[in-house]
Every structure is written in C-alpha cells, then in structure tokens.
Amino acid sequence: MNENEPRYAEPAELKFLIGAGAMVGGSGRYEKYLADLSGLYRDTDAYDRALSADEGEPTYWVQSSSIENGDGALTIGVSTLNPGRIGDEFSMTRGHIHGKAQCAELYYGLAGRGVMLMETLDGQTRAIEITPGVAVHVPGHWIHRSVNVGHVPFTTLFCYATDAGQDYEVIARAGGMAKLVVADTARWALRSNPDHVGYLPSEAPAS
Ligand SMILES: O=P(O)(O)OC[C@H]1O[C@](O)(CO)[C@@H](O)[C@@H]1O
Numbered sequence: 001m002n003e004n005e006p007r008y009a010e011p012a013e014l015k016f017l018i019g020a021g022a023m024v025g026g027s028g029r030y031e032k033y034l035a036d037l038s039g040l041y042r043d044t045d046a047y048d049r050a051l052s053a054d055e056g057e058p059t060y061w062v063q064s065s066s067i068e069n070g071d072g073a074l075t076i077g078v079s080t081l082n083p084g085r086i087g088d089e090f091s092m093t094r095g096h097i098h099g100k101a102q103c104a105e106l107y108y109g110l111a112g113r114g115v116m117l118m119e120t121l122d123g124q125t126r127a128i129e130i131t132p133g134v135a136v137h138v139p140g141h142w143i144h145r146s147v148n149v150g151h152v153p154f155t156t157l158f159c160y161a162t163d164a165g166q167d168y169e170v171i172a173r174a175g176g177m178a179k180l181v182v183a184d185t186a187r188w189a190l191r192s193n194p195d196h197v198g199y200l201p202s203e204a205p206a207s
Pocket residue numbers: 062077078079093094095096105145146158160166
C-alpha cells in the first residue's frame with residue numbers, strides 16, 4: 001500500500017429521497033431499459049408491442065454505494081422499478097443468484113408495492129410482498145427477483161456483500177424462473193412458467 005493512501009475507507013452518508021426513488025451520496029448508478037430485457041417476459045408479442053411504444057424511460061435503475069472492496073465490504077443502495085405489465089406478467093428485474101451463492105441480501109421497502117420472488121436450485125419457491133416498512137432477508141443460495149405489483153414505482157433499499165457478485169446465467173439456462181408473477185383478481189398470483197426446464201443444483205456458481 002502506498003504510504004499516502006488512506007488506511008481506512010471514508011464513511012459515507014447516504015440520503016434516501018424516497019418519493020424520487022433516488023439516493024444521494026452513492027458511488028454508482030445503472031439503468032435497465034425495456035430493450036435490455038429481451039427474453040425476460042413469456043409473451044414475446046406483448047414485449048415487442050411494448051418495445052415499439054417505448055418512450056425511453058428506464059424500466060429500473062439502481063444507485064449504490066461501494067466504498068471498499070474485499071472480505072466484509074458492503075454494497076448499499078436503492079433500486080427503483082417502474083410499474084407496468086407485459087402480457088399478464090408484472091414489471092420485474094432480471095433476477096440472479098449471487099456469484100458467491102452463499103451470500104445473503106437485505107431488501108427493505110421504501111415506496112410502492114412489490115414482491116420478492118425467490119427460488120432454490122432444488123425447486124423451492126417463496127414470494128414475499130414488500131411494502132414500505134417491510135424487509136425481506138434473502139438467505140444465501142436463493143435466486144431472487146423484484147417484481148412491481150403496484151401502480152407506482154417500487155423502491156427498495158438493498159444491502160449485500162460487495163464481492164457477492166451476480167450470476168444471470170443460471171436463470172437463463174433454466175428457461176426463466178420456475179414461477180411467474182401474474183395479474184390476478186387478488187392483484188397478483190404465482191403461475192408456473194411453461195418454459196422453465198428446471199435448475200441443475202450442480203450449476204450453482206462456484207462459491
Ligand atoms: O441485478 P438485477 O437482477 O437486474 O436486479 C437489480 C437488483 O438487484 C441488485 O443488483 C442487488 O442485488 C440491486 O441492484 C437491484 O435491486
């Protein structure tokens with residue numbers, strides 16, 4: 001280490017502008033647009049129609065604070081997912097399992113109404129609704145995806161180990177997650193994904 005480099009990371013103050021789905025004080029930001037989400041929704045005709053009517057707003061955006069690296073470091077941030085439907089599936093994130101599959105994650109609802117859809121490689125599913133004040137503690141080894149089942153942007157605060165990493169291939173190889181979150185008289189319901197061919201437990205990212 002260079003002797004002029006600070007020995008410790010500088011603590012960060014993070015301000016959550018909840019109505020705006022924004023965080024001040026972070027170090028990174030990315031957006032995902034509908035065009036980036038090809039193959040995510042089962043109804044490809046509905047996806048193509050939505051894409052041709054798309055006005056260029058991101059489907060979701062993520063701001064985060066990562067102030068150190070390596071063992072023990074945390075990434076903290078805010079993720080905002082716009083409402084909408086493609087066919088009868090609600091607007092959702094890509095979903096992933098952590099590259100270090102044993103790493104857990106916290107999601108805390110700040111605004112809107114969403115569902116955290118979680119699945120294991122051996123075929124278990126859980127779906128927990130998140131509204132402001134509700135947190136979901138996602139354990140290691142669970143694939144997870146946020147879904148906006150409301151009418152307004154769904155914003156969560158998240159926190160995970162910086163070196164956890166995200167693996168998107170496990171879902172892609174399985175033909176999507178096992179369950180879809182679809183519109184229903186009870187607002188939302190789970191339905192089996194006809195294209196899902198099952199996860200292979202041996203496909204878990206190396207931990
Ligand atoms: O990485 P995905 O699956 O596109 O989803 C984005 C969400 O997951 C996170 O990457 C955190 O794991 C957040 O940034 C955000 O809430």
